[in-house]
Amino acid sequence: MNQVVPDFGPPELPVTGEGETFVVAQLGQSLDGRIATVTGASKYINGRRALDHLHALRAQVDAVLVGVGTVEADDPQLTVRRCAGDSPVRVVLDPSGRAPCGARMFADGAAPVLAVVREGVAGPAGAETLELPCGPNGFAPADIVAALAARGLRRILVEGGAETLARFIDAGAVDMLHVLVAPMILGSGKPGFRLAPIETLDEAMRPRARVHLFDDGDVLFACDLRAARAASAA
Template sequence: MERALTQADASTPAAQALARIRQADSARPFVVAQLGQSLDGRIATVSGESRYINGDEGLDHLHRLRAVVDAVVVGAGTIDADNPQLTVRRASGQNPARVVIDPRGRLNGAGRWLADDGAPRILLSAAPRSTPAGVEAIVVPARAGRMAPAAIVAALAARGFRRILIEGGARTISAFIDAGAVDRLHLIFGCTIIGSGRAGLQLEPLARLADALRPATEVYKLGRHDILFDCGLRDAAGD
């Protein structure tokens, strides 16, 4: 699928980060994950409130990301908690395919992601199941209620999606990073200090700092309130 940058998007502060995705080698799937958080690494307060940790500039960047990928992926928990549309509204471009990971069959067939706007809507399930009209079901085997990120990427690649955005939630993004399935991570820090609440990335525990990921990173100031760290994870393994 061709997902071109518009002239307006090409002039944004993070145009280079977007172009890197657009120009990625299509010989294999390219996976980018995006997470918005506070300066102290929180994605929500203790009560679960998360709107809006990032400002307008961060939201604009998220929508531009959606516009340059073929598919946007979220977990069932994000659908339950946020009821997102997963469409391109704050930027120019076509809506990507909307993909929801639901290994436990928890979704009830409702939600704004199901709107029939011409974009493919795909439900990833661990076993065959009925879906709402117009929604494609793809079976991805699960173990202990979890699908392997590599299996998800392979299933979407077989469907023809080459540029894939893992948008949420934080647990899903963390699982993809732990599995080594993310090429680039876009961390957007909002200029807010919360001091408590839900942390963002929660990766497997490390005993040695030498094993920490050390990605080559580009930094972009999106506006007054948001800063983007564009991290290359493909070759970021520790010593």
Template sequence: MSGCDAGGTTNDAGVERPWVTVKLAQTLDGRIATRTGHSQWISGEASRALAHELRAAHDAVLVGIGTVLRDNPRLTVRLVAGRDPLRIVADSAARTPLDSHLLAERPELTVVAVGELAPSDRVDTIRRRGARVLLTRSQSDGRIDLADLLGRLSQRGVRGVMVEGGAAVVTSLLQARLVDRVVICIAPKLVGAGVEAVGDLGILHLDDAVGFEQVEVRQLGDDIVFDGRVAAPLRAANTTGSRAATDR
């Protein structure tokens, strides 16, 4: 399985949105980082090259502000041939550091999605760095509404979005039934306590678990790669007490 659905798709309300691919690198016990937050590198070199292939195959890459603050990613295509995607940051309070790679290197490729209450001085500073700022609808807790963000990206011609984290963004997208494909690179490592790949989805019965179709499983270097399309939307799940957040 490769690339993404160039035609996009629709959400439960019938609103057009981009095709969404979630890509994760995790240990055998489902961790994307140690309990200290250290994550470089979980997967092997071949899996990292696959991540760059996926970036090149999508119009945009989405991460949360927590990933930017913790990892300072570039989100460019370097390990394979291909064009760099748009780099989208879900950043409700406009906290993206001015010295981050996303603002210091080719800022014209960066879109910072901010909430309605983002400080105007921070928003203006990000714009002056050359990045685009996209005002999105906020949820009741002030965090970014990811469905609204995806809809706005679709209106701007974005047909495919690759999501690289963090765990809270991935969890929120799964909760909101906004994921079409999941690619997981599983490294032959165990870390025990650490950062989980996916948080609480509010699923109480296995019948409500996220299912997959068109599944491919292969070895890539020392890693195992799972690649599958989400088979059917989740039923409404009880998310009371969920720790998910859109931009942490």
């Protein structure tokens, strides 16, 4: 059964064994599953407690990962500012090397930046470059996780955008999914994420979730995808 937990405090990710990887993905959305309006406006759908939660997640991981589209649209810092803790390595998936050179993370010195590019592509100034094979649908999530783990970055937060998050879920590369739902109805705009289509409800993922109620109205669904995969494979 799902568990409802009121008065939720800072999130604690599971303890992992030596050499083990753990990938958590997070998504903030409206009550009707939108992450932005039709014009792309998204700040701020979720409230202050959701932001506190996101920064607490960053403080517990080795790397925070976004696609280049998120860098272009939001110019995020991806640092820990709303709680105690060190900022993780910031990872940008940028196969074609199109990240804007003026993005704040490449110049702020707040934490290392790693740009993942396809072979032969130059990364942005201010970032270390990691070359990986890239197919027509982008990098394979398993390759990304393995390459980061080889650098000692084993606890990874996939923070955005929606397409990057969907690719990781479809590939079975996400162990825990955090969905933050704001009591707001947009009625139109960009949906949270689109996964590979299914034909019957029997094919739907039904992860066990802990449901956390924030005092400013947002609700967090912390979904255990690793256990759901293990159950479906049994």
